Amino acid sequence: MNALVEVTAASRTHGTVQVLAPTSLCLGAGQGAAVVGANGAGKSTLLRLVAGTDTPTAGTVTVLGLAAVDARLRRRTQVSRLLGAAPTYPDLTVAEHLRLVEVAWGGHHPGPGVDEALAGAHLERVRDQYPGELSSGESQLFALALTLYRPAALVLLDEPEQRLDAVWRDVARRLVLAALDRGRTVLAATHDPGLRDALADRGPVVELAAPAR
Template identity: 70%
Template structure:
């Protein structure tokens, strides 16, 4: 399989593990996602969901087994295929003096030429963020900040979307909005890997793909 193999799975874990010191925080895990596929990663706190996403993002490397993203070892894919992966793992880096709308405009400008997603106004409306469009990140509530992070992450035209608990800090109404935004990404044929504790989001993704259940620490 070469770096240009377009038929390669978008995500492929083969018996991937991660150990910190003497503690195995990710038991051997395998997963294959082809283009347009989706998987919800579920499991209790500490079961390794974020660890798995970090491996797929190339932000960390497996202790054993392999993790390939876009046909490359994930760490190499991270450097060479930046434009193809968008991720919400540790919050969204923001500029304190750019408004919510200006962040989206920045993303759109940065990817001009291949950005075929909806306009900023429509995207803010879909995320129910129009009301805060002219506010700065520091002026947002924690739930607004999370929805802003999700909407901005999804506004990159990358074909692989990695989301770590996009529902966090959202109330039930905004969780529905978050589910709708993830659903739109799936409708657009993007490949989505999402770690979640939200049963609704898990079910949405399960209906379109698969569920990967990680075992509780101590029960591996």
């Protein structure tokens, strides 16, 4: 298996506090992995290491054949991430944000189209609303749909289920599984047992140790 993501005994320490214990992970094309553990176990830290926005204190993190910090610059079109609030423009509607992604890809976006993507995310009703007009749940689904609309090989998600009720969590799970079905690699930190189980069918579950109290 050619690894898109390879984490080898990577750890992160801030001062004297270890925020991520040594962790290893290998993911190939089309695989999914769930990162689980208690709050403070280092789930978000691991995703930042893979995203290349942070560096390991020890160990290595390789993404798309490069050190993650280099892949962040040289492979940026191949990685899509939702590690916080999605970057949005206040004067563009929900649908216009997706169209902007299509334009950015020079007309070579492989699909689905904007209407199909919004329908899949149950966001047709708010297609002409602005980001600031959405409810917290709608904002989260919009952020997830926008992240997945980029045709990147690797998708990084930090708790994509947050602020979603049971019905919309099911929608979020289906969106993630659809990305896997299209051959994309997904690494997601989650507290949602349903998403964990769905990803466990597609790859490893990385269970991080609870932090010392």
